[in-house]
Amino acid sequence: MGAGRFISLEGGEGVGKSTQLDALSQALEGRGLEVLVTREPGGSPGAEAIRKLLLEGEDTRWTPRAEALLFAAARADHVAKTIKPALAKGVWVLSDRFLDSSLAYQGEAGGLGIDAVRDLHRFGSEDFLPDRTLVLQLPDGEGARRAASRDSDGADRIGGRSPAYHAQVDAGFRKMAEAEPDRVQIIDASGNAQTVTARLLYALGDLLP
Numbered sequence: 001m002g003a004g005r006f007i008s009l010e011g012g013e014g015v016g017k018s019t020q021l022d023a024l025s026q027a028l029e030g031r032g033l034e035v036l037v038t039r040e041p042g043g044s045p046g047a048e049a050i051r052k053l054l055l056e057g058e059d060t061r062w063t064p065r066a067e068a069l070l071f072a073a074a075r076a077d078h079v080a081k082t083i084k085p086a087l088a089k090g091v092w093v094l095s096d097r098f099l100d101s102s103l104a105y106q107g108e109a110g111g112l113g114i115d116a117v118r119d120l121h122r123f124g125s126e127d128f129l130p131d132r133t134l135v136l137q138l139p140d141g142e143g144a145r146r147a148a149s150r151d152s153d154g155a156d157r158i159g160g161r162s163p164a165y166h167a168q169v170d171a172g173f174r175k176m177a178e179a180e181p182d183r184v185q186i187i188d189a190s191g192n193a194q195t196v197t198a199r200l201l202y203a204l205g206d207l208l209p
């Protein structure tokens with residue numbers, strides 16, 4: 001049994017994370033790896049229940065602090081019940097969003113500060129981190145346009161926040177890549193899906209068996 005790896009795919013709304021997770025899991029399975037695709041908020045029964053609390057309803061449903069705590073609680077359950085058990089079996093775990101979404105959305109754009117949100121992760125998930133975090137980035141507004149044409153029923157509680165909020169989210173992801181360059185890498189998400197998948201595989205080259 002080879003070592004499992006934990007990879008998170010990050011970025012703003014509609015940049016192609018779900019599309020790329022499907023393609024990446026197929027590419028990794030094609031290399032003989034066992035792969036589990038999961039997501040945040042969610043990925044375990046308890047965390048999926050918290051997902052509904054977080055994404056449904058009015059923007060004012062939760063205070064910024066309560067929102068950050070709910071994300072951290074969902075993540076703690078996801079890590080303990082899904083991610084760590086899979087890694088222990090040698091599975092490659094690919095997560096649609098993880099900690100860096102909380103750092104960018106709640107910490108940077110939400111105004112709580114990156115350090116405060118990282119402290120919640122230290123407590124909730126013992127600072128458990130991905131082996132690699134790949135942040136998909138598109139020119140301003142492009143992801144929102146893709147998401148809008150996909151979602152005929154409108155955005156969720158957080159996706160529907162202002163363009164200024166989402167611009168700060170993008171800036172937050174760039175800060176994380178600067179702060180932790182070995183773990184967090186920005187990937188150009190423009191061009192067709194196959195081209196983007198090739199960029200992702202290249203960025204994982206040193207981890208592949």
Ligand SMILES: Nc1ncnc2c1ncn2[C@@H]1O[C@H](COP(=O)(O)OP(=O)(O)OP(=O)(O)O)[C@@H](O)[C@H]1O
Binds near residue numbers: 013016147192196
């Ligand atoms: N490379 C691409 N070029 C053009 N359109 C794309 C590309 N990749 C994905 N799309 C389309 O853009 C839309 C958003 O893609 P996707 O759902 O994968 O993004 P996401 O990052 O998972 O979104 P969200 O953050 O809202 O969950 C979908 O309609 C998808 O088919």
Ligand SMILES: Cc1cn([C@H]2C[C@H](O)[C@@H](COP(=O)(O)O)O2)c(=O)[nH]c1=O
Binds near residue numbers: 097102103105
């Ligand atoms: C993990 C995480 C997510 N969010 C936000 C980002 C999106 O607006 C939604 C999740 O929706 P998706 O379609 O499944 O991407 O939640 C956040 O604000 N903080 C987080 O930690």
